[in-house]
Amino acid sequence: MHISEEHIDLYERFYQQQLSEKEIREFEARLVYDKEFSEQFEQYKQIEQGVRDHYRNEMKQRFLSIDEEMDHKPIEKHLVKKKWLVFVAAALVVIIFSIYKGNQKSESRQLALNYWPAEPGLPVKMSSKGRFDDAMNAYKLGEVDEAAELLVSIDSDTSDYFLGVIAFEENEFESARGFFGKIESSSFFFDEGQFRLALVYITFGEFKAASEIFQLQVDRKTEFASASKELLSKI
Numbered sequence: 001m002h003i004s005e006e007h008i009d010l011y012e013r014f015y016q017q018q019l020s021e022k023e024i025r026e027f028e029a030r031l032v033y034d035k036e037f038s039e040q041f042e043q044y045k046q047i048e049q050g051v052r053d054h055y056r057n058e059m060k061q062r063f064l065s066i067d068e069e070m071d072h073k074p075i076e077k078h079l080v081k082k083k084w085l086v087f088v089a090a091a092l093v094v095i096i097f098s099i100y101k102g103n104q105k106s107e108s109r110q111l112a113l114n115y116w117p118a119e120p121g122l123p124v125k126m127s128s129k130g131r132f133d134d135a136m137n138a139y140k141l142g143e144v145d146e147a148a149e150l151l152v153s154i155d156s157d158t159s160d161y162f163l164g165v166i167a168f169e170e171n172e173f174e175s176a177r178g179f180f181g182k183i184e185s186s187s188f189f190f191d192e193g194q195f196r197l198a199l200v201y202i203t204f205g206e207f208k209a210a211s212e213i214f215q216l217q218v219d220r221k222t223e224f225a226s227a228s229k230e231l232l233s234k235i
Helices: 005-015 021-033 037-070 074-115 133-140 142-153 157-169 172-180 190-203 207-219 227-230
Strands: none
Touching: 005 021, 005 037, 005 172, 021 037, 074 190, 074 227, 133 142, 133 157, 142 157, 157 172, 157 190, 172 190, 190 207, 190 227, 207 227
């Protein structure tokens, strides 16, 4: 079974204890009601453990090899010791770099979340039923899977916008990028869709693409110009 990139990212954040209490509750609930999500998580855990075991065994074997070399070649102990130190230093560099990249990625996503606008959804008509009413009712009740299923069946910029919002808030950033990118310039949701798209770019570390959108927001003096100007100073 193929594990989606969005799910891998969420699983990593869960393992690294980077989820909020609300996100943890949602994660655990999704394991119960979303069979595919649960199966992919089990597969991820197996792969993660396999990788850890592989590198743990490899490092153990290397240390044993170095110890044996030091025991059998006393004349060259200083050279073997140097080799051992180089290996340890290299391993530390890899670990530190991985931690740095992980922190950098986490900080970028937190920055995007800090500026992510709350979306209350479209008002639901009380007299005559509109084509988005069922989807909006589900969205407002937090039933995002049902809302997404209903929105997918409606081909419009409005659907793409809300599907992008749902995808982002479900940590499915690649999908969010696709939905926001489809919104046409003539759409009522274009400016906000572009602003949200720039925030998606930030989560991927694509700061140049994000900056271009923010600058356009500032130049065109949209309602997101002020936030865009702040973000330009932070990325």
